[in-house]
Amino acid sequence: MELQFYNTRTGTREVLTPIDKTNVRLYVCGPTVYDRAHIGNARPAVVFDLLFRLLRLQYGVDHVQYVRNITDIDDKINARAAAMRQRDGQQEELLSVIRRITDETTRWYHDDMAAMNVLSPTTEPRATECIPEMVSMIESLIIKGHAYEADGHVLFSVESYANYGSLAGRNVEEMIAGARVEQAPFKRNAMDFVLWKPSSEDLPGWESPWGRGRPGWHIECSAMSLKWFGESFDIHGGGIDLAFPHHENEAAQSLCAHPNSEFAKMWMHNGLLLVEGKKMAKSLGNFVTVKDLIDRGVDGGTIRLTLLSTHYRQPLDWTERKLAEMGALLRRWRRLSEGVTATGPPHSSVVEALADDLNTPKAISALHAIAKEEDKMAFKASVEFLGLSLSSKPIANREDVKKIIETMLFARVQARQRREFDEADAIREKLRVAGVEIKDHSNGSEWRLADDFNFNTLVRASEEKW
């Protein structure tokens, strides 16, 4: 089976032909760690996690490298730290506040991703750990005439690179003509971008040939991919908003530093997200964090399934209605695979859908078809291949929970036998409110815990008279 993906660089769907089948390399731009991950951050994490799983299936677990960076040098982080320090009375050093924020946000990110069953990448480098590599690449760009020093900054010269703009399909002259921002006076060309900038004493900075400073944003990905992958690798992913300028600049830096390389052969970009039909933006106050959802009791798998319900390249409208529908679907799938042990491979129809430019709606549709068949093992294995956990709640096995429910059910069975249906219904309603679903059969009743099961409500219900 061959894997086909849409390559943003060429604008066509292409068969993936790894440079080295025993070392398939995927690079994805990770988070800037200054705040809780929102669902817009979650989308690429989930989408490329699924790609990672697919690649591992195709080429073998040990033959896929996935690097996803942590951006822990950024002016947004510095600003956040300064604001926190201001609020807390300026006791702590700014650099220490920064380290605290980036460490804590990184932990949050890991927790949130784990809740959605996102696998850890094989490598997760932090920008602060790759400064020497960045400095070395900038030096090389200066030597080759693609970068220049000006006013304490080092800038990349877009005019030195004829293909600048080709990745994102932009024309430099046109962009300058339509630019709405003022040009920094030390730039030779308005589109030149910063590789290195000076840091004042209170800001994070590292010694360099150009004085104490910090790297521009784009260079870290170039340096990291070089460090772990070499000059060329297979797939580079990220949100479509990163295509320009971030990925354009990354590609320009890397290709100028290594003119004989290909850098990323294939570029994959996920579409952006709307919330209830509107752009998600902090300024609009409608951004939804993964933590918000989890705290509300939304299952991480439901979030994941909702993100996968739309093809990754399409814009996704995040709505409560969609979330509820996907929650119900996942519950149905869990019910369907209760007691099933999945050991085999995922069903070929699901894998084929994913091999077709990661067509998750098609894969979900295939799962509906498999669900109707007898092979529950293949069904469960296929759902779990999408990274959706189907395991039942461990609480359902707790003896105290079982005992209370079965005592109540016994009373209900007796009421039904006496044909006192009002009483039987009252007991059923009490259980329902506590999150216990009842299923009557001719020879007794079954129960299971719903997602909203609440132990305290159950205890209270059992203590009341009915």
Next chain:
RNA sequence: GGCGAGUUGGCGGAGUGGUUACGCAGCGGACUGCAAAUCCGUGUACACCGGUUCAAAUCCGGUACUCGCCUCCA
């Protein structure tokens, strides 16, 4: 101003020339003391106008509307 994406049935959402996508909701039925869950059945579609073709949701041209990027952003 420049660049790009989208417009599919009540809702969600696939589909790059010819067969019912699929799901949710709705409706009808089975099952049930009544439910829940489950199962069976079922209607509604391709923004608009032209063109190409034996055949177009799918290709080409145009129109309208929506949205995004060009500034930090996944």
